[in-house]
Amino acid sequence: MPSRKTSTKSKRSAPKGRVGSKTVPVKKRQSGSGGRAKKSNGSNGRSNFSFGRFLLLVVVTVVVVVAARNDFDLQDMISDFRRFNIWDLGGGDRGDDIAFSDDFYAKADYLALLYPEGREVVYLDVVTIQAEDWEYERLDIGGHDDLERTLPIVAFLSERNLGTADERERQTHNPTGWQQNQHEVDGTSVWVKNRGHLIAYTFTFNFNAEGEFAYGYLGSEDEPANLFTQTAHSNQFVMTRYEQQVRSVLADGGEVVFKAAPIFRDDELMARGIWLQAVSTCDELMFSVFIFNEQPGVVIDHESGENWLYE
Numbered sequence: 001m002p003s004r005k006t007s008t009k010s011k012r013s014a015p016k017g018r019v020g021s022k023t024v025p026v027k028k029r030q031s032g033s034g035g036r037a038k039k040s041n042g043s044n045g046r047s048n049f050s051f052g053r054f055l056l057l058v059v060v061t062v063v064v065v066v067a068a069r070n071d072f073d074l075q076d077m078i079s080d081f082r083r084f085n086i087w088d089l090g091g092g093d094r095g096d097d098i099a100f101s102d103d104f105y106a107k108a109d110y111l112a113l114l115y116p117e118g119r120e121v122v123y124l125d126v127v128t129i130q131a132e133d134w135e136y137e138r139l140d141i142g143g144h145d146d147l148e149r150t151l152p153i154v155a156f157l158s159e160r161n162l163g164t165a166d167e168r169e170r171q172t173h174n175p176t177g178w179q180q181n182q183h184e185v186d187g188t189s190v191w192v193k194n195r196g197h198l199i200a201y202t203f204t205f206n207f208n209a210e211g212e213f214a215y216g217y218l219g220s221e222d223e224p225a226n227l228f229t230q231t232a233h234s235n236q237f238v239m240t241r242y243e244q245q246v247r248s249v250l251a252d253g254g255e256v257v258f259k260a261a262p263i264f265r266d267d268e269l270m271a272r273g274i275w276l277q278a279v280s281t282c283d284e285l286m287f288s289v290f291i292f293n294e295q296p297g298v299v300i301d302h303e304s305g306e307n308w309l310y311e
Helices: 048-067 074-083 104-112 230-252
Strands: 121-123 136-142 154-156 180-184 188-191 193-197 229-231 256-263 273-280 286-292 298-300 307-309
Touching: 104 229, 104 256, 104 273, 180 307, 193 286, 229 256, 229 273, 230 286
Parallel strands: none
Antiparallel strands: 121 286, 136 154, 154 256, 180 188, 193 229, 256 273, 273 286, 298 307
């Protein structure tokens, strides 16, 4: 596909005129203690749950302090890896109910500081896109920041943007943090990194270089502004589940606003995860999820993209 102009901001929104979006359902948080803790043996009445939360806060604080140091230590990284159980991904979709402000960047900064703690996904109770802000198909590309890291992309998609991977060719662009390795994990040989598409290749047909709808253009295959360094697990086993939800709505004739934002911590070159949001125009679909960019059995240094087999 022809290269597209890039910028650090979306250029425009189409005229309003779509139906409104619905309120995102919020899960009720379970009480940690089930009631006030009873005093016993002269204790001050604090519950084990409260102490556990305090201990977790201390541990997280220590990890953040270590991560802020400039001198990288592999042993520290492995210790963090063990402590937060990163290799145990895939045990189901566990998420947090997180209340954010309406500011996209405040949310992104918060997400960048999260550790997986055994999770693949964190479910969010807000979206920063609205279906009624769009009227026709459009692909707004964020481009790159001053470190050449990929910025968010927003798209308004219809069935006319669906295509197949039949004519897809080999990708060659290496996004920031591209340090490829092959490891043997639980008897299976794994290539850790993928060139992950923010907006799936099969969703981006019939967009020209300016992101406007135009028949005849193939999908965004090796476009640098639509690629980031993503783990194989995040791309092939987690993100694909949400892409399939979008694909189903489009195939049924629906329209979807879709936003994908790689989330980086500080000046790190490999994203900590990707924040996906989708809102359909007829209330068939709405989600907002943060997918951790981790690989089971592998330790990753997100500052550079280097990775090692966990032993």
